[in-house]
Amino acid sequence: MANIQPFLLIIPILALLTQFLKNPNTPALIAKHFPQLCTNPHSAELLQRIKLSKLCTMPEEHKQLMIPGPVEVHEDVLSAAGGLSMSHVDPVFVNQFGEALELLRKVLVTETGQPFIVSASGTLGWDMVAVNLVEPGEDILVLNTGFFGDRFAESLEVYGGRTTHVRAPVGSRPTMAAIQAALNEKPYKMVTITHVDTSTGVLMPVEAISKMVKAKNPKTIVVVDGVCSIGGETLLFDAWNVDVAMTASQKALGAPPGLSIMMVSQYAMSVFNERKAPIPSYYGSWRKWLPVMKAYEARTPAYFATPAVQLIQALHVSLKQILTQTPDIMDRFAKHEAVSDHVKRVVASWGLRMVPAIEEAAHTMTGVYLPEGMALPQLLPKVSAKGVVLAGGLHPDIAPKYFRIGHMGLSVMEDHRGHIDNVLKVVKEALGEAGYTFPQDAL
């Protein structure tokens, strides 16, 4: 215990600090009561650290966030998100940004993909696909599984893309035969796939679809909206011949919202480079962003727009965690599947129907129909009162009839937090309190 000695000073300081934390005159009071602080060479740093800590500002109560994004974020990631200001050209940040770009490649299982990390909601990813890869009048096949397929198509059309939709009933996905039939109709510049539609939790078989698209025409660009999948669902960018995969920071990559994240194949970059029409966007133009991404990855700064320094630092911490926790990323995907299977097995044992059939369901979220006769306001406030936040329905056709549980990132990967057990326990209790009678063999 010899090394406890230098820390002894901290005891009386912290004792008094607890008194002072809520007092706006704290620094002055500390200086008055603890003159020795001014002579201890470490005291300035110590004081600053205490002051910077969340001890005084954490909210009284935190509710476990189990919606399909934003998700719960690791404390180390949050610390980076709330880190002290750093210049966007500081060598430390340049290295963090560069590493984040490299790590993103590993998470998406690609050797040669070109990553982009841009300040924006994930939504900007649709614009970036449209303005950089689509020329006015070009045909795009939208494999539409719900709300987000509609929105992606809307974005493509703003920039002159002509979309054809392959749709399916709510909560299911187009058949492979329907997709093949659409591909046979005419040649497409691009096919878009919503990997997981956050509105319903329908999962699309990206590998099989990509194979079918490329077999029909290897020049067709395969775009995966992976907002509710990347980092959770299996997605092998190179092996599956994906050309663009996009997501946002606040989903299975486990950082706060505010970053639009993409991976682009060298083939798609070549299509971009050979583009004839002018790029109909300034902020979304890869001509602006590509030199910045290449520069930071080469560990030199470049400027187009000030990057969201702390958010990128947070993403950097999260990506490192992801690849340290399961050095083989396949283990992460498998864990998401196992946890999802468990959630769905438990919910099924309650006698409740899920929005997509199990074989068409995502592993990052679960959409659950309410019991007959029960409305969302009877359930969700009870769940919230028990400290868990779920999402209501989003797909306009069925919105009042179902709720959504998100299970991705830390809540899935860190068993010791008990997030999954807790959400299931709380939802079961709340259903019971709302008058639902469970089957006898309910888990």
Place this chain on the structure above:
Amino acid sequence: MANIQPFLLIIPILALLTQFLKNPNTPALIAKHFPQLCTNPHSAELLQRIKLSKLCTMPEEHKQLMIPGPVEVHEDVLSAAGGLSMSHVDPVFVNQFGEALELLRKVLVTETGQPFIVSASGTLGWDMVAVNLVEPGEDILVLNTGFFGDRFAESLEVYGGRTTHVRAPVGSRPTMAAIQAALNEKPYKMVTITHVDTSTGVLMPVEAISKMVKAKNPKTIVVVDGVCSIGGETLLFDAWNVDVAMTASQKALGAPPGLSIMMVSQYAMSVFNERKAPIPSYYGSWRKWLPVMKAYEARTPAYFATPAVQLIQALHVSLKQILTQTPDIMDRFAKHEAVSDHVKRVVASWGLRMVPAIEEAAHTMTGVYLPEGMALPQLLPKVSAKGVVLAGGLHPDIAPKYFRIGHMGLSVMEDHRGHIDNVLKVVKEALGEAGYTFPQDAL
């Protein structure tokens, strides 16, 4: 001192915690050594707070960031930026977002302006002006004081705006006569003014220009790029008849980067509403964002793209601080002027020339020419080694010849931090070490 009693438990816990902080088995060790933690009803929260604190994750060294953005950020703002995840439709967040929109109006001194807070770099603000207010072929007068005037014009042209520039030599601004002459040439849909050009620190007389523009044609839209001014320089949105003012979160509003922030007059909103041409953007369209801003301000959630929850919470804290610190916002502007005058007086006393002449210089930053024969690599690394980060030159014509000191936000408003004294002391020392000989009466 009766109320110290409930805190006594914290003393031995924290003492041991200091031993444990760097140990990955910390939670287990604490549980073993402090079984009483499990019986104290407050212990769970206490432990979580300690765990969430930055005590263990703060970088070893922090350099004082004195560039013209990002700027130093208050610890309470950082705590919000690194806060635990919260749903973007949580009533707590809905209220914070709504308040942030209202507070923004106060900081910009407007009663009726329509605020927008969007996930993006400030750069998106240019796109939003262009895609919502400019129709293809319309004429725009760009009052160009440097790097950022060029960039704004480039963005406007991407969307079909036809720009005419009124330029001035580097480090100075167009004369009022030159602006009047340009206004007399032809009618303009819009005039853009870079309030403070971050590349050189030139300040534009927005009030006088706006008056001149509106006198010539009250229908001309006056747009102020306030990225390096809003929250620091005097800007009276209503009184000066400004139609659009835009900034980013990481400048004088004192939050981390990642938010594009705008204020739009009701007149400009009416021009937007009467727009004939389709809006050539999806992510930048006010048709998408306006209902979201109106909803959150009315304290109901609405969805277009997931907002950057923690960044908006950070901005909310910062805006509250700004308006608490100086309830009359004019006092904040006056303080920025006083500090800027001090910095410029000291730098002048060193015998160094500043980039804009004093009467054309911003109060949020100072651009300083290096002494004859000295290069940036002789100075900036020395400054950095002393714990202060400055920015090099940015305007391409003179980039290697000058450096920039940012002075806005907390570094200006909170004297007790000593940021201004420190940056002046450090730069003076570094200049001396680089071989510069100061005049005898140097401050």
